[in-house]
Amino acid sequence: MNIFIKRAYEKPDLNDGLRILVDRLWPRGLSKADAKIDVWLKSVAPSNDLRKWYQHDVQKWDEFKKRYFAELDREKEAVNELFEYVKKGKVTFLYSAKESLKNNATALKEYVGSALS
DSSP: EEEEEEEETTTOOGOOEEEEOOOOOOOOTTOHHHHSSSSGGGGSSHHHHHHHHHTOOGGGGGHHHHHHHHHHOOHHHHHHHHHHHHHSSSSSEEEEOSOSSSHHHHHHHHHEEEHHH
């Protein structure tokens, strides 16, 4: 499984594969031309309520993942679309949070990895 994670503000690279934005909101201050996003899957992003609850408070990480995974379980169509992209080859999940280790993209990679293994 070739899933990589990168902050949307980082420079695009030829090795990124398919660049998938996995945030519900477009990254602030980033132009669409500079972002070079191939696919924007808002429906696999955490809900607005969950995003606001979490606020990148790493103390809430385990509970965030539990709630997020439950949301993903209900978004079968969008998740299946994501699975198809992953099965086809290298993908990079793009996120805008400043937190690089405990964000929705890393949680999503974990979810996809366990579902497709």
